[in-house]
Structures are given as structure tokens and as C-alpha cells.
Amino acid sequence: MNIAIDMMGGDFAPEAAAKGVAAFLAKHAGAAHLQLVGDKAALETLCKQHQISPDRTSIIEATQTIGYHDHPVKALREKPQSSIAIGFALLAGGRSDAFISAGNTGAMLVGSMFSIKPMPGVLRPTIATIVPREHQKTGLLLDVGINADCKPENLNQFAQMGAAYAKTILGIDEPRVGLLNIGEEEGKGNLLAQAAYPLLKQNTSIHFIGNVEGRDILEDSADVIVCDGFTGNVLLKLLESLYPITKRQGIEHPYFNRFHFEQYGGTPVLGIEKPVIIGHGVSGTEAFMNMISLAEKMIATRFLDDMSKSFSKDLA
Numbered sequence: 427m428n429i430a431i432d433m434m435g436g437d438f439a440p441e442a443a444a445k446g447v448a449a450f451l452a453k454h455a456g457a458a459h460l461q462l463v464g465d466k467a468a469l470e471t472l473c474k475q476h477q478i479s480p481d482r483t484s485i486i487e488a489t490q491t492i493g494y495h496d497h498p499v500k501a502l503r504e505k506p507q508s509s510i511a512i513g514f515a516l517l518a519g520g521r522s523d524a525f526i527s528a529g530n531t532g533a534m535l536v537g538s539m540f541s542i543k544p545m546p547g548v549l550r551p552t553i554a555t556i557v558p559r560e561h562q563k564t565g566l567l568l569d570v571g572i573n574a575d576c577k578p579e580n581l582n583q584f585a586q587m588g589a590a591y592a593k594t595i596l597g598i599d600e601p602r603v604g605l606l607n608i609g610e611e612e613g614k615g616n617l618l619a620q621a622a623y624p625l626l627k628q629n630t631s632i633h634f635i636g637n638v639e640g641r642d643i644l645e646d647s648a649d650v651i652v653c654d655g656f657t658g659n660v661l662l663k664l665l666e667s668l669y670p671i672t673k674r675q676g677i678e679h680p681y682f683n684r685f686h687f688e689q690y691g692g693t694p695v696l697g698i699e700k701p702v703i704i705g706h707g708v709s710g711t712e713a714f715m716n717m718i719s720l721a722e723k724m725i726a727t728r729f730l731d732d733m734s735k736s737f738s739k740d741l742a
Contacts, residue, residue, distance in 0.1 A: 427457060427458050427459065427523045427524075427722065427725045427726070428458075428459050428460075428461055428516075428521065428522045428523050428524075429458055429459070429460050429461065429522065429523065429524045429525075429526065429718060429721045429722065429725075430461040430463055430486070430513045430516045430517060430522035430524070430525045430526070431443060431447065431460060431461065431462055431463060431513075431525075431526045431527075431714075431718070432463055432464070432509040432510055432513050432525070432526065432527035432528070432529050433462050433463055433464035433465075433469055433509065434463075434464040434465065434488065434491045434508075434509040434529065435492075435509065435510065435527040435528045435529020435530070435705075436528035436529060436705065436706075436707055436708070436709050437707050437708050438708070438709070438710060439464075439528070439529075440464050440465065440468055440469060440472060441472065442528075442709060442710050442711060442713075442714060443462075443464075443528070443709075443714050444462075444469070444472035444473070444475075444476050444478065445476060445710075445711040445714070446709075446710075446711050446712070446713065446714020446715045446717070446718065447460055447462065447476075447478055447483065447714065447715075447718070448476040448477065448478050449711055449712070449714075449715040450714070450715045450718045450719065451478065451479060451482055451483075453715070454719070454722070456722060458482070458718070458722050459482055459483070459484070460482060460483045460484075460718065461483070461484055461486050461516060461521075461522055462483055462484065462485050462486065463486045463488050463509045463512050463513050463516070464485075464487075464488050464509050465487075465488070465489075466485055466487040469485045470485065473485070486512060486516070488507055488508055488509040488511075488512045489507045490505040490506075490507045490508040490509075490511075491505075491508055491509060491529075492505055492508045492509070492510050492511075492529060492530045492533050493530065494529075494530055494707065496530060496533070497532075498530060498532030498533040498535070498536040499536055501530065501533055502514075502533055502536055502537060509527070509529070510527055510529055510530065510533050510534065510537060511537070513525045513526075513527060513537075514537040514541040514542070515541070517541070517542060517700050517702070518541045518542060518700075523700070523701070523721075523725045524700065524701035524702070524703065524721035524722075524724065524725055525700075525701070525702050525703070526692065526702075526703045526705065526714075526717045526718065526721055527703075527704065527705065528692065528704075528705030528706060528707060528709040528713070528714070528717075529707075531704055531707075534695075534702065534704045535572060535695070535704075537702070538551060538695045538698050538702045539551065539698070542698045542699055542700050542702060543698065543699060544697050544698055544699075545697055545698065545699055545730075545733065545734045545737050545738075546734070546737065546738060547737035547738060548583060548587075548697040548698075548737055549577075549579055549580055549583055550572070550573050550576075550580050550583070550697065551572065551695050551696060551697035551698050552568050552569040552572055552573060552580075552583075552584045552587060552588075552655075552695075552696050552697055553568065553569065553570055553571060553572050553693045553694070553695055553696065553704065554566050554567060554568035554569070554570060554588055554591065554693055554694075554696065555567050555568070555570045555658075555662050555665070555693060556596075556690045556693075557643060557644065557651075557665065558644070558681065558684035558685055559644055559645065559646055560644065560645055560646050560681075561646060563646055564596055564598075565592075565643075565648065565649050565650065565651065566588050566591060566592050566596065566601075566649065566650045566651070567643065567650075567651050567653070567658055567661060567662070568584050568587070568588045568650070568651075568652060568653075568658060568696070569584055569652075569653065569654065569655040569658050570655060570658035570659050570661070570662040570693075571655050571658065571659040571662065572655050572695075573654065573655040574654065574655045574656040574659075575654065575655075575656070576618060576654040576655065577618075578618060578621035578622040578625050579625065580654075581605070581618070581622040581625070581626070581652050581653070581654070582622060582625040582626055582629055583697070583737075584652045585603045585605075585626055585629065585632050585634070585650065585652045586629065586631050586632055586736065586737075587696040587697055587733060588601075588603070588650040588652060588696070589601045589603055589631070589632045589633070589649075589650050590729070590732065590733050590736065591694075591696060591729070592649050592650050594727050594729045594732070595720070595723060595724065595727070595729060596649075598649050600633050601632075601633065601649040601650050602633055602635045602647075602648045602649045602650070603626065603632045603633060603634045603635065603648060603649070603650045603651075603652065604634075604635055604636065604637065604638035604642065604647065604648030604650070604651050604652070605619060605622060605623060605626055605634075605636070605637050605638065605651075605652055605653075606619075606637075606638060606639075606640070606643075606651050606652065606653035606657065607619045607637035607638065607639065608639065609637060609639065610636065610637050610638070610639065611637070612636065612637070614637060615637070618654060619637070622652075623636075623637070626652075631736065632650075635648060638651055643661065665685060666685070666687060668682060668685040669682060669683070669685040669686045669687075672685075687706050687713065688709070688710055688712040688713040688716070689712070689716065690716060690720075691703070691705060691709075691712075691713050691714070691715070691716030691717035691718075691719070691720055692704050692705035692706065692709070692713065692716075692717040692720070694720065694724065696733075697733075698730075699730065699734065700730065701721055701724040701725060701730060703717050703720055703721055703724075705717050
């Protein structure tokens with residue numbers, strides 16, 4: 427398998443990406459070949475410095491970089507030799523099996539939508555976040571930012587994609603799916619929640635348990651929680667604040683340490699035909715290593731192939 431990595435994306439690029447590559451190769455003896463996309467001279471120096479094996483990596487030169495303040499659509503059009511544009515070209519052309527970047531999130535989303543394209547039957551792709559729960563369990567919250575405004579049909583598909591991810595990637599046998607709402611009773615909530623509830627209830631592809639409330643997010647109430655991207659992004663940013671706050675307060679506890687995003691690396695774009703993983707802008711060594719591990723797992727399990735077949739059946 428070939429995994430392309432945008433080595434120029436992120437606040438600490440390309441050093442952090444190179445350290446992540448070295449850490450991954452040191453821990454994994456698998457068949458993954460890593461394609462390092464970026465400034466060739468800088469990457470050659472870093473590969474020597476961190477003893478990155480040329481047998482398991484190749485450097486693909488990118489002479490341009492898309493910055494955080496660049497307009498996503500304009501940048502991809504006007505910077506065809508950027509590390510993000512080249513990464514998507516490799517993936518779309520079949521020369522890579524997955525693409526990873528901690529760079530411009532907007533450019534990554536635009537590239538995912540227009541270079542790779544959604545699976546047939548998928549109305550809108552989505553992104554999710556891992557939620558640490560009690561008793562060492564892990565949950566999933568989606569959408570967390572792509573789709574600020576949603577239709578009921580979108581939430582229904584998010585639930586299906588989230589349940590598939592929870593089962594195959596997180597190892598949860600029968601994921602319980604909950605709809606985030608302001609009350610547990612059927613009929614509660616705004617117009618979106620009220621209209622989404624019957625669709626989720628009728629969806630035989632998921633194990634829907636009904637409405638869940640904000641207090642249920644961190645408890646062992648549901649494995650997959652669906653909501654619109656506006657609500658999900660607010661919750662994501664709240665959850666991200668817990669780790670630095672506890673550190674500043676001198677609170678050391680294994681549970682709060684699980685809120686450190688580096689442990690999970692990045693989030694995949696669900697609902698597109700090939701693996702694309704988006705990392706946090708401040709990703710460090712551990713985050714890059716875990717993003718590569720996630721890409722390897724998604725490829726090895728053929729997760730997206732199975733998801734695509736599931737939505738193709740819905741079209742039939």
C-alpha cells in the first residue's frame with residue numbers, strides 16, 4: 427500500500443511530519459510505503475537526520491505550499507504544484523491508496539469533494555471526532571464541522587457512516603447510535619431533530635437507541651452520536667479544551683489525558699471513495715504517526731469499499 431503524506435502541512439512542518447514518519451516506521455514493520463510530498467531538499471535532509479529508510483519511503487517534490495489563510499478553491503486551482511494538490515493527484519490517479527495532511531482544512535475538504543468525490547448515494551461527506559468515554563471506552567461524534575446546516579436525510583446517512591466506522595475501525599461490535607437532542611422523548615427538539623428521528627428509527631443498517639442529551643456524550647450511553655456540523659463543531663472545540671485546561675491546573679488523570687488529540691492523530695473524511703485523513707494544525711510526532719496508522723488500517727480493512735457497497739444497496 428502507498429500512503430501519501432503532505433509533509434508541508436501543519437504549524438511545525440516539515441519537522442513534525444518527518445518525526446512522525448520515523449516513529450511510524452520504527453514501530454510498524456508492515457508493507458506500507460510512505461510517499462513524502464514536499465520540499466525535496468528539506469525532506470532529504472530530514473530523512474538523513476531522522477534515519478528514515480529510503481526502502482520504505484519516496485520523496486515526491488512539491489514546489490508550492492497552501493497556507494492556512496489561502497482560499498481553498500482558489501489555492502488548489504492556482505497552486506497545482508502544492509503538496510496538497512499533488513497529494514490529491516496521487517490519490518485520484520491511483521498512485522496512492524490514502525492521503526494525509528495537517529494543512530489547510532478547507533483545501534483538504536475541497537479536494538476530497540472534487541478530486542476524490544463522494545460515494546454513489548452519499549448526499550454529503552462528513553467528519554467525526556473520537557470521544558473518550560468512561561470505563562476506557564471510546565465513542566464517535568459526527569458531523570463536527572463540514573455541514574453546518576443539515577437535512578434529516580444527512581443525519582441518517584451520518585449515522586450509517588459513523589456506525590460502520592465504529593464497528594470496523596474502533597472495534598465496537600454493535601454500535602449504539604443516538605441522536606443528539608434536548609430531551610430523550612421522541613418528538614423533542616428542533617425541526618431537524620424531529621424529522622431525523624423517524625428516519626433513524628426506520629434505518630435497519632444501524633442500532634438506533636433514540637435521543638441522547640448533552641450529559642450523555644461522555645457517558646456510556648451511545649457509541650455513535652449524530653448532530654449537525656454547527657453543534658458538533660462547538661462540542662468538538664469544547665472537548666479539545668479539556669486536556670490543556672487540566673494540564674494548566676496541574677490535574678493529572680488518565681481519563682483527561684485521553685482528550686489529547688495527538689492520541690487519535692486525525693479524522694477521516696467519511697463518505698468519499700478513498701481514504702483522506704485531516705490532522706490538527708498543531709499536529710506533532712505522535713499525531714502524524716497515528717494518522718499514518720489509521721490510514722494503514724483503513725486500507726487493510728477495505729473499510730471504504732464495504733461502506734460504498736452499503737450505500738450502493740440503498741440505491742438499488
